Amino acid sequence: MTSQNTPAWRNDDLEGAVIGAFFLRGADPEVMDILATLPADVFFVRQYRDIYAGICRQARIFGVIDPVLLCNEMPELAPVITDTGRKTWVKSSLEHYVAALRRNAALRDAEKTLD
Structure with a gap:
């Protein structure tokens, strides 16, 4: 998002x-x-938070992370799950992405504290 x-x-x-x-x-x-x-x-976006919880559950219970199985488990979020495949191009970017995600969450929390 790039809105002012x-x-x-x-x-x-x-x-x-x-x-x-x-x-x-x-x-x-x-x-x-x-x-x-x-x-x-x-995760700020509720759908991503819910999908992440599903990923964690899937990994913990079954030892896999599979978007097709998760779409079956969460059909209401299937379009969002499918769309995430268009946002990621490189497997090795995960650590960098997670670091940026943590940084954004810290900024969000700091902003809430100041309000």
């Missing part, structure tokens, strides 16, 4: 790219480490 009224911390495309990177990478060890430490509330 959009807060600097808000980046819906980044949030979608993080979700897409999880789907690209699957449940590899690095992804599992990130899932263990990344709270859902770093």
